[in-house]
Amino acid sequence: MKVVYWSSTGNTEQMAQMLGEELEKLGNNAEVAEVSAVSPADLEKENIFALGCSAMGDEELDEGEMEPFVEEVEKFAEGKKIGLFGSYDWGDGEWMRKWEKRMQEAGAEVVGTVIANNEPDEEDRKKLEELAKSLI
Template structure:
């Protein structure tokens, strides 16, 4: 059984969080599949019961617009009943992009593993990475 972790990372911060989620998935005995968003397929991902999506805050607290936002638009009508973990890093603001993303996914019928996602200011610290790992384990147990 595999759990996909699809992410976009510009600086490596969100990638580090994705790797921590993967570590948690594997600690629960599942295979973690790390995919940069440009290598992911929304239709294939929608066949999974549980998966993770990661993206940093960009611009005015938005998802990355050239790859991640189009992917999320394609995936959005397919997420009803899916268990999803959202995560990402930010460098400014207060996490509004994550709250908006979480509300968007809940409105589409997704069940979020962490109600407001997991966010890290800049480089994720040990606490953020531990939270990602714990959430990855929980996600795997739900799959």
């Protein structure tokens, strides 16, 4: 399963690695990759995948790489099973609520969202384990 993420200081990257590890523990092959290394066309072939991005701007996705990528994903999101995750700091998770709504409006089934305040801890790992279970 592909786990595609964008991360500025490594917090969402750690979440992506944790999700990958939890998927592997459940017997699934996880391909964890930075968004810059993945083309939307590759992801389109997958029925189930996870996307990660931290809160940037004013409760937005990263506008340089993740936002344009997600705009492409919206075009083929209909019927896909998607998990979303990311790290934030001072907000209340608004960026993730907006992102979830967007993907749902594009026709995806969002099976779960996980947000971690700054660096993910063991509680966040448990949430990512639950997300992994929902994805498989």
